[in-house]
Amino acid sequence: MPSRFLRKSRCSVALLEVNDLFRSFGGLRAVDQVSFTVPNGMIKGIIGPNGAGKTTLFNLIAGSLVAESGTIFFDGRPVSGLPPHRIAARGIARTYQNVKIFRQMTVLENVMVGCHQRSRGGFLAGMLRLPFTVREERRVRARSLELLEMLGLPEVADQDASALAFGRQRSVELARALALEPRLILLDEPAAGLNIRETVQLAQTVRSIRDLGITVLIVEHDMSLIMDISDEIVVLDFGRKIAEGTAQQVRRDPEVIRVYLGDEDAEG
Amino acid sequence: MSREWVPFGALAATVILIQLVTMFTNTQYYLTQLIMAALYSIVVIGLCLLMGYAGQISLGHAGFFAIGGYTAAVGTTLNLLPHRDHVLVRMAERAGLTIQTTNSWGVDILYFSPWITLLAALLLSGVISLLIGIPVLRLRGHYLAMATLGFGAIIYYILLGSRFLGEADGIYDVPGFGLPGGFTFDGARNNRVLSYYFVWALVIGLMVLMHNLVNSRPGRALRAIHGNEPAAMAMGVDTARYKLSLFVLSAVCAALGGVFMAHYNGGMGPTEAGTLKAVRYVAIVAVGGMASLWGTLGASVVLNFLSLRGYFGSLDDAVFGVVLITVMLVAPDGILRRLGMYTLRRNRDTAPDAFPVSAEKQVQRGTA
Amino acid sequence: MSSELIIQYILSGVTSGSVYAIVAIGFNIIYNTTGIINFAQGEFVMLGGMIAISLVPFMPLPMAVALAVVITAAVGALAQIAFIRWLKRPHVLQLIIITIGLSILLREAALHIWDEKVRSLPYFTGTVVTSVRIFGAYVSPQVFWVLGVCGAAVVLLSLFFGRTLIGQAMRACSADPLAATLCGINQKNMVTLSFVISAALGALAGCVVSPITQTHYECGTPLAIKGFTVAIVGGLGNSTGAVAAGLLLGIIEAFSISIMPMAYKDIIAISILLAVLSYRPTGLFVRREVGALKEF
Numbered sequence: 056m057p058s059r060f061l062r063k064s065r066c067s068v069a070l071l072e073v074n075d076l077f078r079s080f081g082g083l084r085a086v087d088q089v090s091f092t093v094p095n096g097m098i099k100g101i102i103g104p105n106g107a108g109k110t111t112l113f114n115l116i117a118g119s120l121v122a123e124s125g126t127i128f129f130d131g132r133p134v135s136g137l138p139p140h141r142i143a144a145r146g147i148a149r150t151y152q153n154v155k156i157f158r159q160m161t162v163l164e165n166v167m168v169g170c171h172q173r174s175r176g177g178f179l180a181g182m183l184r185l186p187f188t189v190r191e192e193r194r195v196r197a198r199s200l201e202l203l204e205m206l207g208l209p210e211v212a213d214q215d216a217s218a219l220a221f222g223r224q225r226s227v228e229l230a231r232a233l234a235l236e237p238r239l240i241l242l243d244e245p246a247a248g249l250n251i252r253e254t255v256q257l258a259q260t261v262r263s264i265r266d267l268g269i270t271v272l273i274v275e276h277d278m279s280l281i282m283d284i285s286d287e288i289v290v291l292d293f294g295r296k297i298a299e300g301t302a303q304q305v306r307r308d309p310e311v312i313r314v315y316l317g318d319e320d321a322e323g
Numbered sequence: 324m325s326r327e328w329v330p331f332g333a334l335a336a337t338v339i340l341i342q343l344v345t346m347f348t349n350t351q352y353y354l355t356q357l358i359m360a361a362l363y364s365i366v367v368i369g370l371c372l373l374m375g376y377a378g379q380i381s382l383g384h385a386g387f388f389a390i391g392g393y394t395a396a397v398g399t400t401l402n403l404l405p406h407r408d409h410v411l412v413r414m415a416e417r418a419g420l421t422i423q424t425t426n427s428w429g430v431d432i433l434y435f436s437p438w439i440t441l442l443a444a445l446l447l448s449g450v451i452s453l454l455i456g457i458p459v460l461r462l463r464g465h466y467l468a469m470a471t472l473g474f475g476a477i478i479y480y481i482l483l484g485s486r487f488l489g490e491a492d493g494i495y496d497v498p499g500f501g502l503p504g505g506f507t508f509d510g511a512r513n514n515r516v517l518s519y520y521f522v523w524a525l526v527i528g529l530m531v532l533m534h535n536l537v538n539s540r541p542g543r544a545l546r547a548i549h550g551n552e553p554a555a556m557a558m559g560v561d562t563a564r565y566k567l568s569l570f571v572l573s574a575v576c577a578a579l580g581g582v583f584m585a586h587y588n589g590g591m592g593p594t595e596a597g598t599l600k601a602v603r604y605v606a607i608v609a610v611g612g613m614a615s616l617w618g619t620l621g622a623s624v625v626l627n628f629l630s631l632r633g634y635f636g637s638l639d640d641a642v643f644g645v646v647l648i649t650v651m652l653v654a655p656d657g658i659l660r661r662l663g664m665y666t667l668r669r670n671r672d673t674a675p676d677a678f679p680v681s682a683e684k685q686v687q688r689g690t691a
Numbered sequence: 692m693s694s695e696l697i698i699q700y701i702l703s704g705v706t707s708g709s710v711y712a713i714v715a716i717g718f719n720i721i722y723n724t725t726g727i728i729n730f731a732q733g734e735f736v737m738l739g740g741m742i743a744i745s746l747v748p749f750m751p752l753p754m755a756v757a758l759a760v761v762i763t764a765a766v767g768a769l770a771q772i773a774f775i776r777w778l779k780r781p782h783v784l785q786l787i788i789i790t791i792g793l794s795i796l797l798r799e800a801a802l803h804i805w806d807e808k809v810r811s812l813p814y815f816t817g818t819v820v821t822s823v824r825i826f827g828a829y830v831s832p833q834v835f836w837v838l839g840v841c842g843a844a845v846v847l848l849s850l851f852f853g854r855t856l857i858g859q860a861m862r863a864c865s866a867d868p869l870a871a872t873l874c875g876i877n878q879k880n881m882v883t884l885s886f887v888i889s890a891a892l893g894a895l896a897g898c899v900v901s902p903i904t905q906t907h908y909e910c911g912t913p914l915a916i917k918g919f920t921v922a923i924v925g926g927l928g929n930s931t932g933a934v935a936a937g938l939l940l941g942i943i944e945a946f947s948i949s950i951m952p953m954a955y956k957d958i959i960a961i962s963i964l965l966a967v968l969s970y971r972p973t974g975l976f977v978r979r980e981v982g983a984l985k986e987f
Contacts (some may be wrong), residue, residue: 181539484954
């Protein structure tokens, strides 16, 4: 991998800082006063039962939803309220729980869209194929192929992306997100729909992403995967943060145990 | 020549071949309809990009076509002689931007050079599409369709209701478009062959530009918007800006077609801005397969040619209605594409839909 | 402006406004059950008027109107069954284009059946010159026919949707198609029914208004645009809003003639449409937070 992908590790500084984030849908408090920080270079996991507000939290960070109150700081600058493309430009990339691939485009083109922020050519330049866009195009293509290589997809580069198997679509989405050259990547249930072999591979991939200097925030249902790869874990329940800490700490937390194993006394 | 340019070479060869065939079979009158079909194709190519690649419907492009045509028509028929002392007219005259001749009634006239009005037409349609596009492109589906339909209707009613714009008669006596080399683009019989080549060169040039655009960074961004808008935004694509730029570009294309139509026909009437014309353009893009420049060009030339030759008789508009419904019922992703699928792949399951399925909607509902 | 003139303007505005409201309600009924906008809605109005005009030499006027309504409703049903009903998971763009195509077909059919002439039904009471004097202004009794019939239609519709089982089933389909299907409601029949009702409604409006505004094969599209404007201004799907917005638009148009050339009258409605769509797509009478714009 090219060296420009490696960035100075500043582990002490919080790359992402979420303060008292709140968002409701009708009467439902989907994200309720959630605060946490993600230090640079960390893999941070978010877990919680269904409907705990994990995806809403992601949508708030990525800007596809606007918070009713609370703030989000990325690299020390506020990003709350910015439209998604501006947030992407700041260096936050994401993948989706239900893969959102660009239909009617090849795998390679999908990844090339990811390079959008890192290239310049506009309408006129594109129409006239000015020399600088030709060079840029070559660079973007090479870069995208490199990423496909890294994720084990080089042979399907010219296939229609929406015709791929689900697991491979996930990889395309990941390659696309990496093409953005983000500093933070949000992975929304990347293991959903993957088989065991693919899940093991995924853990490896997530680690190698972190080794590139990219901070990872990951939502996942697969408990063994998340306990295995995360440096720290945030546990959400009904929109509220109920615990935060390392895998060991979280596993021993009585509140977490209650949420996951069910509170027998309360059920009667 | 790389393989990429083969279709363009083939198109150019076809254009030349057709001209030669009409010359030897003494059927040169066909060229007239082929010229007009080419002019309508210019509109449709722009619309194809907007509908097929960015997924935005517009029922207002007949309006932009008319804006172009009327600007050219008004600019080149307005007699400037009585206003010769005006500063602007004097400046234009000194800069060589005006033309002085005697018209068919023996009256001396001074009018703006068609180059100036062409520029003005492109600029005007660009500005209007920008102003209208900013609020309207925030809409989707029906709302966008109705809003653009409404825009087209406004243009139609303005043309119909303004004495200055000739009301129902439109504007006539528009001079030809003088091109370098002493040749004039107009409807005169002895200019027909050259006009034919000129207009088809224009179409081929436009096809090259659009082909380049589709395969460039902004083109990919536009297709991504169509493929999945939220994901495109998350990849850093400023979707609103891209849609707007494309809307403006396609409007300018429509105006370009209108300008040359006005010069070719020697005038333009308000029906060019009518709903039926706008629907016709949409129908052609639909037949061509939405996201297919070549399919759209093919559909445009064939359908326009047949229509202009009068093969559909009094059922002209009805034919386009039937075509529209039929395409949407049996092959919403385009007849040509479907034919291509049967013959080339015989595999319908892996073919991409022209319309992303509504799965998207379900996902958005379930975000909480 | 004299007070007689003002009343004259208001009454003429209310007359055309109530027709706009009826067209808008036609849009709403189909929108509520299917989520689509039927671009051929204006053609139903034209068709109703045209059919009644052709029938009136052979039978009494009320019968001609009734038959015209029935025939137009049948056309609505046939069109829906032929072009929409059997589609599996159609995309919105597909439906838009189909109804646009339908409107062209109906219009062209009308052109071939009835040619380009402008026609009209006879006045329901009296003749062109009959007039009633209210507050010093002279108005045609047909105005009261229009108001009466449109008013009655709105009342009957609200009873239908509120009180009858079928009406409630149709509302259930609009609220949650899946749940409605699970309750044993045949959703497809409900959609066809919604086309029947809106076609009938349009035809009825087309008949009562024909003596005043006259009927022409091309009169559908402007009506559709205005009806849609009214539907949007009143909040799509909201029929009370449609009535208010319809009357408002009618009155604005009527007064516009006093300050603008007649030829530009139609532009007003469209400008309102564009403005409202751009800045308040949920309509003027719906609070922004409540009526979230349905996205497709």
